[in-house]
Amino acid sequence: xxxxxxxxxxxxxxxxxxxxxxxxxxxxxxxxxxxxxxxxxxxxxxxxxxxxxxxxxxxxxxxxxxxxxxxxxxxxxxxxxxxxxxxxxxxxxxxxxxxxxxxxxxxxxxxxxxxxxxxxxxxxxxxxxxxxxxxxxxxxxxxxxxxxxxxxxxxxxxxxxxxxxxxxxxxxxxxxxxxxxxxxxxxxxxxxxxxxxxxxxxxxxxxxxxxxxxxxxxxxxxxxxxxxxxxxxxxxxxxxxxxxxxxxxxxx
Numbered sequence: 001x002x003x004x005x006x007x008x009x010x011x012x013x014x015x016x017x018x019x020x021x022x023x024x025x026x027x028x029x030x031x032x033x034x035x036x037x038x039x040x041x042x043x044x045x046x047x048x049x050x051x052x053x054x055x056x057x058x059x060x061x062x063x064x065x066x067x068x069x070x071x072x073x074x075x076x077x078x079x080x081x082x083x084x085x086x087x088x089x090x091x092x093x094x095x096x097x098x099x100x101x102x103x104x105x106x107x108x109x110x111x112x113x114x115x116x117x118x119x120x121x122x123x124x125x126x127x128x129x130x131x132x133x134x135x136x137x138x139x140x141x142x143x144x145x146x147x148x149x150x151x152x153x154x155x156x157x158x159x160x161x162x163x164x165x166x167x168x169x170x171x172x173x174x175x176x177x178x179x180x181x182x183x184x185x186x187x188x189x190x191x192x193x194x195x196x197x198x199x200x201x202x203x204x205x206x207x208x209x210x211x212x213x214x215x216x217x218x219x220x221x222x223x224x225x226x227x228x229x230x231x232x233x234x235x236x237x238x239x240x241x242x243x244x245x246x247x248x249x250x251x252x
Contacts, residue, residue, distance in 0.1 A: 026090060
């Protein structure tokens with residue numbers, strides 16, 4: 001018997017990058033190029049570990065306070081322009097997102113997008129996914145004082161949705177989504193991708209290992225499910241094994 005994973009909730013809050021669209025590797029590559037442009041070099045692994053944060057929390061992991069003051073804003077703008085020009089047109093949606101959203105809306109639930117990215121990217125992804133008519137709004141880093149892993153974006157999402165913390169659940173792909181959800185008092189689902197999912201062949205594979213989710217103090221019980229995406233997104237959410245582990249759990 002299959003269960004509706006979102007049954008206990010009135011609203012579902014979705015991250016975008018790496019969750020609904022295959023963009024994480026493009027972000028890593030654009031950060032690498034931006035840092036090199038300003039004379040800074042970091043390994044892909046170092047850059048990868050911080051993906052999921054907005055630039056306000058990403059840059060301080062690599063630049064000193066002095067460097068932040070001297071060229072932090074310029075580097076951020078350079079990276080943003082580079083990503084929009086060379087990478088954004090290459091981002092592909094993960095399969096069956098619209099079908100999943102139609103199912104959620106058919107159950108009478110609200111859907112909101114909550115991203116650490118900027119508004120132009122979020123707007124582009126919404127059109128790419130063809131979900132403009134299925135969502136109740138979008139929250140980006142520009143709508144909050146601090147991006148993930150701070151809870152500000154999810155707090156703003158709750159205010160926009162008009163629901164309480166125990167009536168909403170977060171779906172994200174990085175430890176920072178889960179950490180931010182925990183700080184906001186929300187249940188969360190850690191969405192893990194594997195090598196069989198569609199990715200540009202020339203880019204290295206990245207996955208968020210379960211240990212990352214455990215490090216922020218959240219286990220699979222109490223509202224968090226962990227799974228890898230082999231079939232389309234819709235069928236993953238409909239699977240009985242995953243639904244049983246999550247729908248019956250107590251929100252974080």
